[in-house]
Amino acid sequence: MNYRKEIKMINRVILIVLDSVGVGELPDAKKYGDEGSDTLDNISKYVGGLRLPNLERMGLGLIEGVTEINKTENPIGSYGRSNEKSAGKDTTTGHWEISGLILDKPFPTYPNGFPDEIILKFEEAIGTKILGNKPASGTKIIEELGEEHIKTGYPIVYTSADSVFQIAAHEDVIPVKELYKMCKIARGILTGNHNVGRVIARPFIGEPGNFTRTARRKDFALKPPGKTILDIIKDISLDVLAVGKIEDIFAGKGITESIHTKDNMDGVDRTIQFMKEKNKGLIFTNLVDFDMKYGHRNDPVAYGNALKEFDDRLPEILESMNKDDVLIITADHGCDPTTESTDHSREYIPILVYGEMIKKGVNIGTRKTYADIGATILDMLNIGDINTGTSFADLILK
Numbered sequence: 054m055n056y057r058k059e060i061k062m063i064n065r066v067i068l069i070v071l072d073s074v075g076v077g078e079l080p081d082a083k084k085y086g087d088e089g090s091d092t093l094d095n096i097s098k099y100v101g102g103l104r105l106p107n108l109e110r111m112g113l114g115l116i117e118g119v120t121e122i123n124k125t126e127n128p129i130g131s132y133g134r135s136n137e138k139s140a141g142k143d144t145t146t147g148h149w150e151i152s153g154l155i156l157d158k159p160f161p162t163y164p165n166g167f168p169d170e171i172i173l174k175f176e177e178a179i180g181t182k183i184l185g186n187k188p189a190s191g192t193k194i195i196e197e198l199g200e201e202h203i204k205t206g207y208p209i210v211y212t213s214a215d216s217v218f219q220i221a222a223h224e225d226v227i228p229v230k231e232l233y234k235m236c237k238i239a240r241g242i243l244t245g246n247h248n249v250g251r252v253i254a255r256p257f258i259g260e261p262g263n264f265t266r267t268a269r270r271k272d273f274a275l276k277p278p279g280k281t282i283l284d285i286i287k288d289i290s291l292d293v294l295a296v297g298k299i300e301d302i303f304a305g306k307g308i309t310e311s312i313h314t315k316d317n318m319d320g321v322d323r324t325i326q327f328m329k330e331k332n333k334g335l336i337f338t339n340l341v342d343f344d345m346k347y348g349h350r351n352d353p354v355a356y357g358n359a360l361k362e363f364d365d366r367l368p369e370i371l372e373s374m375n376k377d378d379v380l381i382i383t384a385d386h387g388c389d390p391t392t393e394s395t396d397h398s399r400e401y402i403p404i405l406v407y408g409e410m411i412k413k414g415v416n417i418g419t420r421k422t423y424a425d426i427g428a429t430i431l432d433m434l435n436i437g438d439i440n441t442g443t444s445f446a447d448l449i450l451k
Contacts, residue, residue: 062410062450063433064377067328067336067370068426070151071363072144073344075387075400076134077118082399085142090389090398092348096360097121099353099391105360107367111382111405117419118401130380130407131449133417135425137386138441142397143215144344145250145274147385148302150423152281153439160216160250164188167212171247175210178238183210185221190350190395191255191266195221200261202226208235213349214396216250218243221266224256229269232256240273248275251301268315272301282427283307283335285437291334296323299337309334317342317359321366328373335430339385348388349395356390371407379408379433383426410451417445 075092082088093113097103098121105113105122112132114122139150141159149156166186176182182205184198189211195202198209202223209221218239222232232254240252252273257266283293284307293309297320300311312327314320317340324338340363347356374380387400402423420426424442431437432444 062377062435063379063408064333065336065375065379066334066430066433067324067338067374067378067380068151068430069324069338069340069370069380069382070148071343071360071382071384072339072341073348073386073388073397074360074384074403075389075398076116076384076403077401078387079136079399079401085399086394086396087142087387087389087398087400090387090392090394090400091118092387092389092398092400093403094119094121095389095391096353096357100357103357103360105364107364108360108382108405111367111407112414113403113405115416116403117416119403128414130405130413131411131415131417132406133404133420133445134401135383135404135420135423136401137399138422138424141216142386142399143250144298144385144397145216145302147402147423148299148339149277149281151383151385151426152277152283152303153424153427153441154277154279154281155422155424155441161247162214162216163212164214167210167218167247171242172210174242175239178242179208179235182207185209185211188212188214191219191221192264192350195255195257195264195266196262199223199257199264203261208232214394217253218249218251219253219255221255221257223264224258224267224269229254229256233271236271236273250275272298274301274304276304276306281307282431282439283337285431285439286334286434289436291434291436292332292336293334294327294332294336296320296327296336296338298339298341302339317363318366321363321370325370325373328370328375328378334434344388344397348390348397351390351392351395353390374408376409379406379411381406381426381430383423385423406449411449412451415449417448420445
């Protein structure tokens with residue numbers, strides 16, 4: 054449903070995904086082994102109280118189910134949360150659902166490593182053996198196998214609890230361009246029942262005992278199987294500006310310009326840079342450090358500090374907004390660092406909406422699907438509709 058269809062009220066939406074900042078287990082969390090997961094509240098409990106004054110002002114503590122974040126009496130934005138309708142709990146699934154695509158089955162995962170039919174085909178295609186082939190932390194596996202990799206020249210292949218095929222290589226042993234080529238080969242092999250969400254290049258540098266992953270990571274994702282809000286926005290010649298790994302998640306589809314980032318704060322800088330330029334449409338940002346550096350490594354203290362760091366930058370984001378801008382802050386899944394698991398967790402995601410044209414203090418409740426966010430973005434831009442989500446623009450627009 055298009056709200057006030059006769060007037061184009063909003064010219065630009067800034068959509069920021071705080072990767073993995075979930076706000077409580079979903080009703081089907083048990084099915085995924087995620088009972089008790091509650092990323093935001095559990096971090097707050099662990100650190101003895103998490104103060105996020107700027108997110109609190111937007112209404113974060115007022116979201117249903119959030120109990121450990123301070124509640125404000127006068128929120129400056131509207132707030133709520135969303136259920137996930139797709140099967141799965143990974144990055145690609147979450148972002149695609151936000152953009153209007155709902156998956157009926159999860160991407161494949163490999164808790165015992167990849168089968169011979171994949172590995173042998175991959176080794177034959179690249180002309181060399183591989184090391185690893187097991188689920189592992191990216192930093193730990195290069196510590197474990199980095200020296201052998203340097204001696205043999207064999208790439209390190211590993212996975213995680215996510216649907217990923219990751220290839221790590223020292224930049225002096227396998228040049229980055231060659232590593233990317235290997236990833237493209239793997240992407241071509243991983244089809245059908247083995248269509249993993251992402252193939253990821255993981256270059257690193259350094260000496261044994263002191264290896265460091267570099268910023269030249271690159272994701273080779275599946276192309277979205279249908280039209281997303283990115284395509285709809287781009288098709289009418291509006292801008293779709295991608296910050297962070299958004300370009301990788303959507304395999305470049307529906308994007309007019311993209312910037313990759315080094316870390317969360319670089320992501321905030323690049324988002325603000327786009328906001329200060331003349332553009333119309335969508336700025337779509339992913340801040341991955343919460344998930345990659347802290348959630349998967351079960352580091353609630355560092356995760357909490359990263360949330361504070363983002364909160365400290367939020368006023369700068371708000372000050373960079375135009376009168377006809379809307380800011381939406383959300384997530385794509387959970388990754389509770391206080392549980393034994395290092396996997397993503399099946400959780401509700403927060404929805405915070407702010408702008409001069411947005412009502413203050415409106416509780417949009419619990420949405421049935423992340424796709425409601427995408428539907429609302431299209432509705433506010435007055436450019437179309439998707440049949441997988443329901444817009445809540447009529448609840449929040451002044």
